[in-house]
Amino acid sequence: MAPDHAPTPPPEVACIALAKTFPGGTEAVRPLDLSFAAGQTTALVGPSGCGKSTVLRLVAGLESPSAGRIEIAGAPPAETLRRAGLSVAFQDPSLLPWRSVRGNIELALGLARRPVEAGEVDQLIRLVGLDGFAETRPAELSGGMRQRAAIARALATRPGLLLLDEPFGAVDELTRRQLAQDLPRIWEARGTTTLLVTHSVTEAVALSDRVIVLSPRPAEVVADIAIDLPRPRPEGVAQTDAAMALIEQVFAALSEGMARRQRPLAAQ
Numbered sequence: 001m002a003p004d005h006a007p008t009p010p011p012e013v014a015c016i017a018l019a020k021t022f023p024g025g026t027e028a029v030r031p032l033d034l035s036f037a038a039g040q041t042t043a044l045v046g047p048s049g050c051g052k053s054t055v056l057r058l059v060a061g062l063e064s065p066s067a068g069r070i071e072i073a074g075a076p077p078a079e080t081l082r083r084a085g086l087s088v089a090f091q092d093p094s095l096l097p098w099r100s101v102r103g104n105i106e107l108a109l110g111l112a113r114r115p116v117e118a119g120e121v122d123q124l125i126r127l128v129g130l131d132g133f134a135e136t137r138p139a140e141l142s143g144g145m146r147q148r149a150a151i152a153r154a155l156a157t158r159p160g161l162l163l164l165d166e167p168f169g170a171v172d173e174l175t176r177r178q179l180a181q182d183l184p185r186i187w188e189a190r191g192t193t194t195l196l197v198t199h200s201v202t203e204a205v206a207l208s209d210r211v212i213v214l215s216p217r218p219a220e221v222v223a224d225i226a227i228d229l230p231r232p233r234p235e236g237v238a239q240t241d242a243a244m245a246l247i248e249q250v251f252a253a254l255s256e257g258m259a260r261r262q263r264p265l266a267a268q
């Protein structure tokens with residue numbers, strides 16, 4: 001049997017007739033069947049409020065489905081969480097306020113029971129552009145810096161499954177570009193199964209192997225687009241003709257989703 005701290009292999013993730021209606025009656029996800037291949041990066045895009053984050057929170061085991069289920073390598077999310085097999089970096093990073101950036105990362109490593117290689121934490125901190133802030137507490141960081149600390153923490157435990165919700169949302173354009181260039185190299189090299197929620201169609205195409213376009217709420221799949229661009233993605237890949245064509249395809253699917261929801265239900 002693998003020791004507790006062994007990095008978990010990248011899992012396949014399956015959403016099986018997954019649905020979520022919140023107690024107030026908001027139907028966020030209509031029965032959804034989707035699977036995410038092991039080792040692939042999949043982006044979920046869709047209009048604001050369509051249920052993308054809810055899908056991600058369900059996969060993370062932070063919400064429970066109203067119907068259907070999630071299987072991560074055949075097991076429920078709680079089981080994967082217990083084995084520290086998944087990490088999340090969400091819009092609102094939940095860093096512990098009394099611990100420094102380094103302290104937050106080291107705590108995650110401790111909980112995952114993963115030994116740390118010398119210099120590894122500092123390398124991650126440097127990579128997310130927080131050099132010089134290792135000993136700083138979250139309250140003294142900007143929103144974008146907190147988000148980057150959360151990304152470093154998520155990567156530190158070397159999860160098989162990485163869930164990113166608008167990971168670069170609070171970061172300035174230039175830093176965002178740099179992060180979008182540097183960070184995927186880490187999870188690509190490790191072959192991590194990655195689910196990414198983003199409002200940026202360009203980012204979705206540049207980072208992913210597959211883009212799933214969702215309709216306005218309740219989320220339904222409008223298009224499932226394979227992103228057949230070279231790996232590792234070269235700098236400026238989003239400006240190539242092939243990427244531009246894919247970006248257009250995603251925008252067309254987003255428009256189609258909007259149009260579908262505007263048609264009367266009886267006509268659908």
Ligand SMILES: Nc1ncnc2c1ncn2[C@@H]1O[C@H](COP(=O)(O)OP(=O)(O)OP(=O)(O)O)[C@@H](O)[C@H]1O
Pocket residue numbers: 022023024026027028046047048049050051052053054055217
């Ligand atoms: N805890 C909750 N209780 C009740 N309703 C919720 C809850 N969380 C989300 N919702 C509702 O579910 C719907 C989907 O929300 P969700 O956050 O998944 O959308 P989203 O696509 O991620 O949005 P955005 O792109 O704006 O972040 C929204 O109508 C939202 O108001």
